[in-house]
Structures are given as structure tokens and as C-alpha cells.
Amino acid sequence: MNAAGYRMNEEIIKGIDFRGLDGELILVGGxxxxxxxxxxxxxxxxxxSLLGGWVDGVVTVNGVNTVKMPENAVTxxxxxxVLQDPEKQVLMPTPLDEVLFTLENLGxxxxxxxxxxxxxxxxxxxxxxxxxxxxxxxGGEKRRLTLASATPHNPxxxxxxxxxxxxxxxxxxxxxxxxxxxxxxxxxxLIVEHKIKYFIDLAEKFILIDSGxxxxxxxxxxxxSRDLLRGxxxxxxxxxxxxxxxxxxxxxxxxxxxxxxRVDSLxxxxxxxxxxxRGISFELMRGEILALVGPNxxxxxxxxxxxxxxxxxxSGEVRVATDKRAFYVHQTPDYxxxxxxxxKELRHVAxxxxxxVEVLSERLPFFTLKKELPPYRLxxxxxxxxxxxxxWAYSPExxxxxxxxxxxxxxxxxxxFSFIKTVSERGxxxxxxxxxxxxxxxxxxxAILLEEGKAREVDPFKAALMLESIAGVY
Amino acid sequence: MxxxxxxxxxxxxxxxxxxxxxxxxxxxxxxxxxxxxxALGLMLGSKRLPxxxxxxxxxxxxxxxxxxxxxxxxxGEIVVSxxxxxxxxxxxxxxxxxxxxxxxxxxxxxxxxxxxNIRDLIKSLERDLRMPSGLAFSIAYAFRLFPLLSRDLSExxxxxRERRVGTNVINPKNLRSVLLPILNLSYERAVxxxxxxxxxxxxxxKSLKGRPLGPGDLIIMLALTVQWLISYLVPLLV
Numbered sequence: 001m002n003a004a005g006y007r008m009n010e011e012i013i014k015g016i017d018f019r020g021l022d023g024e025l026i027l028v029g030g031x032x033x034x035x036x037x038x039x040x041x042x043x044x045x046x047x048x049s050l051l052g053g054w055v056d057g058v059v060t061v062n063g064v065n066t067v068k069m070p071e072n073a074v075t076x077x078x079x080x081x082v083l084q085d086p087e088k089q090v091l092m093p094t095p096l097d098e099v100l101f102t103l104e105n106l107g108x109x110x111x112x113x114x115x116x117x118x119x120x121x122x123x124x125x126x127x128x129x130x131x132x133x134x135x136x137x138x139g140g141e142k143r144r145l146t147l148a149s150a151t152p153h154n155p156x157x158x159x160x161x162x163x164x165x166x167x168x169x170x171x172x173x174x175x176x177x178x179x180x181x182x183x184x185x186x187x188x189x190l191i192v193e194h195k196i197k198y199f200i201d202l203a204e205k206f207i208l209i210d211s212g213x214x215x216x217x218x219x220x221x222x223x224x225s226r227d228l229l230r231g232x233x234x235x236x237x238x239x240x241x242x243x244x245x246x247x248x249x250x251x252x253x254x255x256x257x258x259x260x261x262r263v264d265s266l267x268x269x270x271x272x273x274x275x276x277x278r279g280i281s282f283e284l285m286r287g288e289i290l291a292l293v294g295p296n297x298x299x300x301x302x303x304x305x306x307x308x309x310x311x312x313x314x315s316g317e318v319r320v321a322t323d324k325r326a327f328y329v330h331q332t333p334d335y336x337x338x339x340x341x342x343x344k345e346l347r348h349v350a351x352x353x354x355x356x357v358e359v360l361s362e363r364l365p366f367f368t369l370k371k372e373l374p375p376y377r378l379x380x381x382x383x384x385x386x387x388x389x390x391x392w393a394y395s396p397e398x399x400x401x402x403x404x405x406x407x408x409x410x411x412x413x414x415x416x417f418s419f420i421k422t423v424s425e426r427g428x429x430x431x432x433x434x435x436x437x438x439x440x441x442x443x444x445x446x447a448i449l450l451e452e453g454k455a456r457e458v459d460p461f462k463a464a465l466m467l468e469s470i471a472g473v474y
Numbered sequence: 475m476x477x478x479x480x481x482x483x484x485x486x487x488x489x490x491x492x493x494x495x496x497x498x499x500x501x502x503x504x505x506x507x508x509x510x511x512x513a514l515g516l517m518l519g520s521k522r523l524p525x526x527x528x529x530x531x532x533x534x535x536x537x538x539x540x541x542x543x544x545x546x547x548x549x550g551e552i553v554v555s556x557x558x559x560x561x562x563x564x565x566x567x568x569x570x571x572x573x574x575x576x577x578x579x580x581x582x583x584x585x586x587x588x589x590x591n592i593r594d595l596i597k598s599l600e601r602d603l604r605m606p607s608g609l610a611f612s613i614a615y616a617f618r619l620f621p622l623l624s625r626d627l628s629e630x631x632x633x634x635r636e637r638r639v640g641t642n643v644i645n646p647k648n649l650r651s652v653l654l655p656i657l658n659l660s661y662e663r664a665v666x667x668x669x670x671x672x673x674x675x676x677x678x679x680k681s682l683k684g685r686p687l688g689p690g691d692l693i694i695m696l697a698l699t700v701q702w703l704i705s706y707l708v709p710l711l712v
Contacts, residue, residue: 046669046672046673050668050669051669076673076675076678077675077678079673080673081673083670085666087622088662088666088670089666089667091615091618091667091670091671092592092593092618093592093618097591097593101593101596102674102675104593104679105675105676105678107678107680135621135622149674150673305632308632308636328636330629330632330633334655334658335630335633335655336633336636336637336655337654337655338634338637338639338651338654338655340654352637352639374658376655376658391636394637394638
């Protein structure tokens with residue numbers, strides 16, 4: 001493929017070629033904005049047949065040129081594409097309806113469709129949840145549902161866009177197991193991922209892309225060489241297992257300036273008589289960074305919202321040291337924005353907080369280039385960055401971050417870590433809800449594991465190793 | 475005995491009742507259908523659609539109706555008079571009319587949502603009304619978005635509290651910045667939802683054979699006709 005784009009004269013893909021054989025996993029990595037998702041949309045035929053884009057070149061899947069399909073006819077029977085965000089692709093109210101929708105589209109008779117759907121849901125560990133409302137599913141369950149609903153008909157090529165984003169290590173393990181099964185059954189699997197370390201042992205090929213161009217291609221054997229992996233660090237792709245950074249000192253900030261947050265015997269619930277957590281007690285010191293880990297649905301977000309005062313169905317005590325409350329930063333950055341350009345957004349923050357636009361814009365390396373754009377059109381990493389800058393401007397004693405690293409490439413992740421460290425060194429404390437082992441190994445001073453409604457303090461680095469071993473990192 | 479009905483009959487019912495709301499412009503014509511559908515909708519549909527979202531929509535509607543009545547229909551006899559405000563009968567009538575329309579449309583929609591499953595509705599619109607699959611899917615998917623809108627709204631309000639800006643949705647000053655993130659997210663969801671549907675073979679859907687009308691369908695159509703008659707006759711009798 002020589003080039004491809006959404007609009008004429010705008011090249012997103014600038015030269016990518018590769019070949020996949022039956023039973024092969026091809027990994028595609030690259031920094032944010034390098035064209036990875038566009039590549040998937042091109043291969044699936046969506047770019048040309050649905051989005052009005054163009055392609056100069058040929059993409060052949062099992063003998064069919066997918067970029068020359070008739071209008072609105074995508075390659076469903078050949079290709080199963082699982083999009084990045086499960087929230088945006090679940091269309092029906094229950095898992096059963098979701099899978100049935102695909103099967104009925106493809107002409108299955110109702111009886112066969114129901115039988116197949118139930119069996120497919122079972123394969124993805126969703127037995128017993130067939131008729132549960134999708135909004136009651138955890139993040140990991142939604143991810144598994146998207147896998148089930150995109151591929152119940154056994155397509156030849158299965159493509160996954162960031163399948164590990166926002167899911168817990170148990171969910172990552174499930175995705176790995178599924179990918180391994182697909183390979184064994186002879187499917188071609190194409191995965192676009194920042195955290196390719198989760199799939200290195202299964203891959204036959206790794207394509208590194210940058211600014212829409214293929215810059216390197218490695219075989220599976222090459223990929224499993226530690227020297228090569230080390231050399232790939234600069235590319236924005238996370239290739240290595242977590243390691244303990246030499247400069248990090250646990251508990252370095254613990255004895256600094258006293259307690260910022262005290263949580264005592266906290267119990268929270270959604271339905272009366274069915275607590276989702278109980279007996280939660282801990283303290284947080286000024287400038288300390290605490291990571292909150294645990295499976296999807298263990299109550300991490302609820303705990304953050306309880307501390308911020310937004311989840312009211314709680315008993316026990318949450319005490320923030322000063323009148324400057326804790327500031328909760330949502331996992332979806334878009335909820336935080338009020339204005340229709342970045343410049344106006346910062347002016348609004350300046351007006352409310354007294355922090356000047358100049359100081360705020362210094363915190364945002366992309367400000368000059370993007371100031372007239374709506375905040376919603378910034379990249380995911382930039383939007384996360386902006387929400388953190390907004391939170392910082394309100395000078396809270398404590399910032400609560402909900403999954404701040406989901407979907408960030410390694411460069412953005414390092415920048416985010418450095419921002420958080422700088423702010424924490426000036427005395428702001430952080431509680432970070434996360435599934436990301438790198439937060440534990442490189443950033444957190446302490447960690448709390450939330451599991452089965454209980455909380456226990458764990459060593460951050462050991463917790464990081466535990467999460468990676470559950471996920472099955474090579 | 476469970477009455478069988480086509481999901482598309484309920485869709486026609488909701489559409490037909492909504493037409494009453496648009497065509498009728500007197501309190502008398504709207505009152506009875508509004509009460510019937512409002513009560514039915516709350517009873518059947520409140521589990522499908524979060525009450526918080528409904529209340530917010532109601533607040534928007536009430537506030538809009540009040541301003542509309544005050545600025546554009548404040549004529550007739552004086553009903554309330556204070557030093558700053560004089561409210562005349564025209565404003566009250568306009569306020570009531572708009573709110574009754576709202577109850578009527580929301581009530582009928584909730585009634586339908588309470589009784590159908592989205593996937594069955596798509597099938598019924600295609601097989602019974604011969605609607606193109608893309609259109610049937612878009613209509614049904616719009617109903618799926620309601621609970622998501624409700625969740626978006628509560629998260630936006632949390633963010634606004636954090637940023638110390640108003641959370642009072644009655645205040646028109648807040649309206650734009652409340653709607654901005656919700657509309658952006660909904661737009662993105664709609665685009666990716668459409669892509670997801672096409673990727674999963676929406677264009678391949680085959681049209682199924684239509685089903686004959688059953689007693690349930692006749693009752694639904696009768697209920698619609700009765701309400702049409704009420705809305706036509708009541709203004710003539712009053």
C-alpha cells in the first residue's frame with residue numbers, strides 16, 4: 001500500500017507493506033498518531049467503503065481486494081475487527097442480543113443464531129451473563145463481549161485495535177488465550193498495540209510504523225531477542241517487562257508533612273445491603289503517590305468517587321486535611337471540558353483559579369500548535385494531559401486519577417509520569433486507579449490492592465510483577 | 475394470556491401519538507392523551523430509561539416552556555401580577571400546552587421502550603414495515619443511547635462540580651457547556667457505532683417475511699385511534 005487517507009491530499013498512511021500467512025499473529029506498533037488505527041480501517045475496507053477515504057495500493061485478504069469493495073459493502077465475512085473502545089461498539093442492551101445481531105446480519109436462522117450465540121458467549125467466559133444489561137458488565141467483560149460479537153462467524157482475518165487498553169491483567173490473559181486459540185485454528189491475526197510485550201511470545205512478525213510509514217519489520221525470533229527489544233524503547237512501543245528503576249525510593253515522601261487523607265472503616269454500596277467494599281482504612285501523606293489496583297469491577301472508581309465526595313452511598317469516614325478537596329479526574333477526559341477551543345478552555349481555568357494562561361500553557365507542550373482546536377479533537381494523550389493540567393490549576397491537596405495511562409504510548413506515558421512526579425514533589429498527593437504495571441513500578445510510592453471488597457497494602461513493585469505474571473508477559 | 479403484537483405496531487403507536495402532540499394546540503385536546511401516556515410511560519419505561527435523565531429533560535422543557543410563554547404568548551387576562559412580572563392567561567396556556575406535549579411524546583416513547591427489545595424492534599421495522607436495515611438500525615440504536623446520555627450527564631455534572639461551575643441545568647448560561655461534551659461524545663459514539671454495525675454485516679441483512687396482524691396489534695391501533703378522536707372531539711365540546 002503506497003498511501004491512504006481520509007481526505008484527498010491528506011496522507012495518513014505513506015507506505016506500508018506486509019504479508020500474513022495462515023496461523024500467524026502480526027503485531028503492529030508505533031507511537032500515538034502513527035496511523036495504526038487507520039491501517040486497520042484500510043485493511044478492513046472501512047476506510048474506502050464507509051468513511052469516504054482513499055487508498056493507493058492493494059490490500060488482499062484471502063484473495064479479495066478489500067479496498068475495492070462496492071460502496072457500503074465491508075468485508076464482514078472475511079474480517080472481524082474489534083475496535084479500541086468497547087463503549088463505542090456495543091450496540092445492543094444485552095450480550096445475547098449483541099452476538100445475535102451479528103449472526104442475524106449474516107443470515108443465521110433464529111434457532112441456530114441463539115445456539116451459536118450462547119456457545120460463543122460461553123467461549124468468552126460470559127455464561128450466565130447472556131441477559132445482563134451491558135451497562136452492568138465490567139470493563140473486561142465488555143472487552144470480551146466485543147471480541148465475541150465481532151467474530152462469532154469465524155472470520156479468516158481477525159484484527160484487534162489496542163485490545164489490552166483499560167482491561168485488568170485477568171482480562172489481558174483472556175485476550176491472549178483467545179489470540180492463541182485463533183492462531184492454532186489457522187486464522188490470521190493482526191493486533192495494533194502500544195503494549196506489544198503482552199503478545200511477543202505469540203507473534204510471528206512485528207511491524208513498526210512511524211508517521212504512516214513502515215520503518216522496520218522483525219520476525220518472531222528477532223522480536224524475542226532482548227537486545228532488539230531494548231533498542232525498540234525509543235519507538236514509543238512498550239516492549240519490555242517492568243523493571244525496578246534505580247532512582248526510585250519507596251516511601252521517600254511518606255514522612256514529609258503529615259496526613260492529607262484519612263479513610264477509616266469505609267463501606268460503599270450501590271444496592272442497600274450489598275456492599276461492594278467494606279472496612280477500607282488507610283492514610284495518605286503529603287506528596288505521596290498511591291496506586292489503587294484490583295480487577296475490573298473491584299470498586300476502584302467507586303472508592304475514588306467516595307473520596308471526592310461524589311459517591312454518597314457510603315458509611316465510615318473520609319477526611320481530607322484541608323478545605324481544598326480532592327480533585328477527581330475522570331477516565332474519559334471529554335467530560336471535563338467546558339469550552340470549544342483549547343485557548344478558551346485555558347482562559348476559563350485561569351478565570352476560576354487565578355493561574356495565568358501563560359503558566360498553564362507552559363504546562364502543555366502542544367498549546368501553540370493546537371490552541372484554536374476544540375479540546376475534543378486533541379489526541380487521547382493530549383486530552384489526558386489537559387485534564388491533569390486543569391486539575392493541577394485548582395491546587396488541590398489530592399488529585400484522584402482514574403486509569404490515566406489507558407491508550408497512551410510510551411512517550412506520552414513518560415511525559416505524564418514526569419508531570420505527576422513534578423507536581424507531587426511540590427506537595428500534591430495522588431491516588432491513581434490503574435491496571436498498568438508501569439504505574440506501580442515507576443511512579444507509585446505505595447499500592448493498595450482492592451479485591452473481593454477488601455483492601456490490603458502491597459509492595460508496588462511486587463504488585464507490578466504480579467500483574468504482569470497474571471497477564472502472561474513474555 | 476400474553477397478547478402477541480408486532481414491535482412495529484408500538485413504533486407506529488408512539489409515532490401516531492407524537493403526531494397528536496404536534497398537531498393539537500389546546501390544553502383540552504392534549505390533556506387526556508398526555509395523562510394516559512405519561513402514566514403508562516412512567517409505569518412501563520422507567521426501568522429502561524433513568525429517571526434522572528427524564529427529570530433533567532423535564533426541567534429543560536419546563537424552563538423553555540415558561541420563557542416561551544412569557545415572551546411570546548403573554549396575552550389575555552392577567553392571572554398573576556407582581557412588581558416585576560405580569561403573567562397573563564395566554565402564557566399559562568402556552569406553558570401547559572408545551573409541557574403536555576412533552577409528557578405525551580416522552581410517555582409514548584417510554585411505553586414503547588418498556589415493551590420492546592431493540593433487536594426485535596429492528597427486525598420488526600424491517601420485516602413488517604419494509605424499512606431499510608440502515609434506517610431501522612439507526613432508529614433502534616437511538617433508543618440504546620438514552621441510558622448512555624444519562625451516564626454522560628451525571629459524569630459531566632461531577633466534572634462541573636470539580637471545576638466550580640454551575641450544575642444547575644435550569645440556568646441557560648450552563649446549558650451550552652453541559653451539552654457540548656455530551657454532544658461530542660454522542661457524535662463519536664454514533665460514528666463508531668455505525669462502523670461497528672457495518673463491520674458486523676448490517677448491509678448483509680436479509681429481509682424476513684412479514685407477520686400477520688394479531689389481536690395485540692389491533693388493540694394498540696384502537697388505543698391510538700381513540701386518542702386521536704379524543705384530541706379531535708374534546709376541543710369541539712369544551
